[in-house]
Amino acid sequence: VKQIIKSYRWAPFLPVATDSSMLSVLLLLSKYRLRSVPVIETGKPFIRNFITQSAVVQGLETCKGRDWFDYIAARPISDFGLPFMSNNSV
Numbered sequence: 286v287k288q289i290i291k292s293y294r295w296a297p298f299l300p301v302a303t304d305s306s307m308l309s310v311l312l313l314l315s316k317y318r319l320r321s322v323p324v325i326e327t328g329k330p331f332i333r334n335f336i337t338q339s340a341v342v343q344g345l346e347t348c349k350g351r352d353w354f355d356y357i358a359a360r361p362i363s364d365f366g367l368p369f370m371s372n373n374s375v
Contacts, residue, residue: 297317298323299313299317299319299322300322300323300324300325300332301313301322301323301324301325301336302324302325302326302327303324303325303326303327303333304327307341307344310322310336310341311341314338314341319338320337320338321335321336321337321338322335322336323335324336
């Protein structure tokens with residue numbers, strides 16, 4: 286527990302459950318600029334595993350060649366309606 290508390294001293298401790306969606310993991314990683322997200326099993330008092338940014342990227346790389354992924358990857362980012370920040374905001 287002491288190790289875990291030290292690693293989350295400057296970031297919020299926001300675990301995901303084993304049945305959480307990958308979208309939830311992506312949102313936590315990006316919103317809070319985390320490098321990893323702890324995975325817990327609901328109702329149990331221990332951390333089961335961690336999902337890291339690099340693991341997510343590696344998982345996305347394995348999707349290359351699938352129709353749905355290639356369709357999304359080929360579209361320009363302007364098609365997704367994402368909010369853009371001005372140069373001064375970055």
